Amino acid sequence: MSETVSITIPAVVPLYPVREIVAFPYMIFPLFLKDEELARFEEMLEDDQLVTLVRPRDEAAPGGIPPFFEVGTLCKVNQIQHLSEGGAKIVLEGVARVRVTEVVEFNHHLQGHCEPIHEFVERSMVSEALVQSLNALLKIALSYGRPLPEDVMKMIDLIDNPARLADLVALYVNLPLDEQQQLLETIDPLERLKKVYMHLTSEVQRLQVKGEVQAEVTKRVGKSQKEYLLREQMKQIQEELGEEDTRAAEMTDLRKKIDAAGMPSEVRKVADKELKRVERINPASPEYTVARTYLDYLAGMPWKNATRDNNDINKAEAVLDEDHYNLKKVKERILEYLAVRTLREKMKGPILCFVGPPGVGKTSLGKSIARALGRKFIRMSLGGMRDEAEIRGHRRTYIGALPGRIIQELYRCGTNNPVFMLDEVDKIGLDFRGDPASALLEVLDPEQNNTFTDHYLDVPFDLSNVMFITTANQLDPVPAALKDRMEVIRLSGYTDEEKEKIAVRYLVPREVEENGLAKNPPAFADEALFKIIRDYTREAGVRNLQRNIASVCRKVAKEITQGKPLRETITPAVVEEFLGPRTFFNEVASEKDRVGVVTGLAWTETGGDIIFVEATRMKGKGELILTGSLGDVMKESARAALSFVRANGAEWGVGETAFADTDIHIHVPAGAIPKDGPSAGITMVIAIVSLLSVRPARRDVAMTGEISLTGRVLAIGGLKEKVLAARRAGVKTVVAPARNRENLEDIPDDVKGEIAFVFVDDVREAVQVVLQPV
Template identity: 45%
Template sequence: MRATQNDELLFQLPMLALRGLVLFPDMMLHFDVGRKKSIEALNAAMADEQKIFLVSQQDIRVDDPSENQLYKVGVVAKIRQILRMPNDNVRVLVEGLFRARWDRVVRDRPFFLADVEELPDRRAQDEVYASALIAEVQDAFDVYANLTNKLPPDVIMNVIAAQDPGYTADFIASNIMLRLEDKQSILEERHPFKRLEKLIVLLRRENEVLGVERQIHEKVHEQIDKNQREYYLREQLRAISSELSEGENPQEEAEQYKEKIKALHLNDEVADKLLKEADRLYKMPFGSHEATVVRTYLDTCLELPWNKATKENFDLDAARKVLDRDHYGLEKVKERILELLAVRKLTQGVGGQILCLVGPPGVGKTSIARSIAKATGRKYARVSLGGVRDESDIRGHRKTYIGAMPGRIIDAVRQAGSSNAMILLDEVDKLGSDYRGDPTSALLEVLDGEQNYAFRDHYIEVPFDLSNVLFLTTANDAQAIPAPLYDRMEVIPLGSYTHEEKFAIAKKYLIPKQLKKHGLNSRLCRMQDAAIHLMIDGYTREAGVRTLERTIASICRKCAKRIASGEVKSVSVTKAAAAELLGPQKFKTEDVRHKDEVGVVNGLAWTSVGGETMPVEVAVLDGSGRLELTGSLGDVMKESARAAVSYIRAHWSELQVDHEFYKNKDIHIHVPEGAIPKDGPSAGITIATALVSALTDTPVKGDLAMTGEITLRGRVLPIGGLKEKTMAAFTHGMKTVIIPAENEPDLEEVSEQVKSAIRFIPAETLDTVLKNALISRPAIHPTKSKPADGPATAEVIPDLPHSRAGLVTERGM
């Protein structure tokens, strides 16, 4: 202990953090020390004057607390005894000397060394009030001692004989069960009277709680006696029923279960577990609740397809015919399924595969699962994971709980009735998590081919082999799937349908399906091709065909009404008739954004339902150089706008822009549909082109769209989601699309119809973008900052929908 220069009451002492304990002055305390920092503090104290400052930590769960996680007030103690224990632990006996408060931690390694200031008790001169307080606290303590029956007699005698207010409060607080915060509150109170007042309140609260606990204990004891009496009565009733040969015989039922278990020829671990449960049932009285639990458990286990499997179809030609008959397009999915069949045909030993179909709603992810099951000859079961938040939904509940049941995976296998079924895990990206557990983590074992051969459900409690199950998962957004789960699946992206694909799907699948559903046929209701094209272009704008199917169903309902009422005998739906039945068109073929305008550029965005065009508008106003961004833009798009402004300021001469525009002009950048959040790293060249157009009063081609990000030097960086974005450009009638030069290889995935209708211009720098986007403007001179040829820098973050990087938004540029 060392006093500082200006204060005799300030010491430097080793400081030790107590976990869940509070020491009071003049009290002895035993505790074990295992943390390395605490042992170092004890060694330092023993090397000096055997004095140490003990302070409680605020959160007992923290293993290595910082100074901010320690209470300020503690007790300076004298180390009386140290015993070395096994496992490098130390048992310490200390005696509290006086209250103290640490002002500053001098260092925290290898132990806490702190400046400590003594906190003496304040004087209490009113002896009458002191006597009254002591008497009151003694009465409350007497009630507490009677309720607990756990206090040693010497503690009770010391409280009865106590006369000093401060010591009485400290002694009682150190010997009763109080929360850590309550004990710390008493320790921090320096005035003896206030300390006793706090203790009286705490004792009365504890007495009320203990009183209620005693009442509950007495009720439980009475209930146990009642249950024992009922048990004896039931035993007598069972004996009487057995003598009269009435009711079922549990022994015979248990023997029947044993015969069923042996007939399944299970492995030793499973058979032993089920036979053990049957033996328990044999010894239970008839009608008991526990017997019902055991029966339900055995019935569930026996219903599982332990050794049942369907014969798998390895005929590739037949499988191809089934897939082509049920679904139009989806070539990548079909090829992957045929590859799987081919490998299994050659090896006969490959375990279950996990495929994940990722794409916007309505493109056929869920419906193709039945076709795959049919093509492969497997049984089919579907598990909907949307909104699942409880881990027990995947792994099941313990069978001892009321209402326990197996998890959805085991239940799906039971429904399928085959150990090599095809199970569809629908909407895997919409799993949630809360205090009941994380179902995503529970799926890791299910979807891991290296360990799902011994999957343990909490309900059945024995391993079940899932390695032969073909798992197929679906998701709208791959970014919403956690990385560990994503890593266990083979992702197959599904893009948007083109107009021709939608037309073929409607004519071949949707119209026959809806006609049959509404009691019609091709003779009663015939839809002409022009009407189908009108429905696709004028009433739907989506990545899939769900809205198109609803539109067809609407026409079928109206036709069915006319036929059923006797108004007509048959209906031929022409283009004009379709327009009359459906009302005004929701979408126009000719878009006003095709006009050549100043400060308006068509951008391309990726959304969860496919691609979309997104115009960027810029207005230049007289002002003081303020930049305003509207349209619910995210941080990435805001940064792109600022980067575009900086690029123009740096190249004002080549772009022939007013050198002082950032001082005397206000720039307003707006992206329409402000209620929809927008973000993503692919709007840089769109914003920059709109800015240059507005600042130079040069129109931009209305039938041109673009996507790409820029750097401050004018490089055009690659983007993701090119297939969906180009589909959006095609749908909206764009003739030209500017893309980053590094995205040229991605054009192989773009539909041939889109490539034949759109001219793609690869751009390495913003100069190329401006030359092709602006209609009539001065020539763009090469800039000094044009980047040298070389690979893309590490700052590129593609926003491909199935990329693990990027932002999750409702609409991403």
């Protein structure tokens, strides 16, 4: 249903062009004019105070009168209010839509022939639905922050005329002027309502998107503002405390370090990526500290830093001789390395393994090698290490992660070619945390360690320039794969003469200095030093010798502080006075030849030593009794020895009846000390033969060798250490396997001059040498 609304207007109405607004019927709106515009406006008004507002078109027209849109709004002037600052505010009220059919100029003013546009009121279900939807959209727009005056909202709720509602909504939703003009020219109220509804729908969608964006922005800005305020507060606190915000300076300094580190290209990419990430992290975040520490390690690693090697072989030899006495093999190997290094600049560092008893100078030799080469020295103890991460480091995903000891020590050292000593490689442990020895396989392999990857750094680092030196007391506990990667150099014990020279050159001056006797140094007589070596120490190295010399020096210092006369010379009598009764005796020289007691030679991780094998018999059931903390291998040697004697006893006058109803007991004294190994086999054979044939064994003859059931004497190891132990004990003759004859070259000439060597292939030959005739 529709009804027509009719109005009556004058035929000619003053025409006033406006560009900034589009006037709608029934709307009240202000118009601001300057003084000159106000004068013209007041002149053209007539008594009825009506004026038609119309928008001019953009294009020009001939004749001087600008073209206008056909449809305008007839308005009534309600009020003219003059403003104090000049000009006036005109309050207008829209009356009706009009169509301007002709524009003329009269008394310098524009007038228009206007025809009223008869509007009709549409009332239908469609119009009602559109009105309700429009109201709902307006409220949604209002919820998203679209400001509408309260009286406008009340007016919208009260309006039931769709045409008037469309005009009112179009005015307050800020449509573009061209679209407002199109709505003004739309006569059909239902069509006009549809256009306003479409415009408002688009506006609501835009407001929704804008609201979501604004909410996210507000959230982020709120967080940023909070961080900004906290940083400003922190900055203020730092300023009050006299500190400065060093974040930017730290990042600049870190970038300079990365630039100067000389990293390989693939490592540099990782560092740059991590640096960009650090710059975005809040310094208060725990992640910042983790990333910063990682970058510090990357930038601080000696990627290109290396010390210059001392290629003067004569000077290097002088340094080695100055620090250590003898040790010819080790010194020759180092000088060979220097010679090759001189001829070929780029070469892989050797992997050396010093094997020898404690106290022979393995660790101190590493320091001397570093000094001779002109390199820095790093020492790392592997004794008791059980965690693989000690070598390879931890993943950075763990809290408190750190690089492995290899990378940490190189980081502290600052060069990529130090002498790196891995001490006590034979004492690495193994448990659920991994096997450190297996982790060393890559470190100690010249073919692999040029791309060693620590779990923490997670980038390859070149270890091929590092000179690795490992030390061990014995090689048996070292895994075969690790042993295969190292060049083994054995360091045997020292002779008494070598110990005396070491004491004169190194130990006595050091202890005199450390015990405050430098101003009045006492002189140690050679006989006094030999007495300490032979009567108060029995070792392969010189540690106990140093302790005893230190003890003598301390007692001299005590006498000086008590005002007693200075002991200018330390004699054997003074040594006995200071150190008390002798600790070790010459077992061989002090004992007589006895039946069933034979002198043997053994090798331990502390060097060579002599052992005594004692055999006795008693009535029994033909059993073999073994005591003395013997290991499984040594027990098997004893059984093999008994079997050989039973099978070949007739050669020495021992019949089968000697074993009937008889138990044989073999004992190795010092029962609290575990003993093992096959090299005592020959000693046990001779002890049993001596017992059963009742022939005394010469105590000044010591022997070593493994036996077979046929009587063959097999080769053994550690001959030099055993011979030195025999000399210390006063042995005059050493019986050894013939296959060890080549090892005689390792034994010092002065020792060979004091001891006679008998090399045998068969145990029967040894029996003739050791046992006295009946």
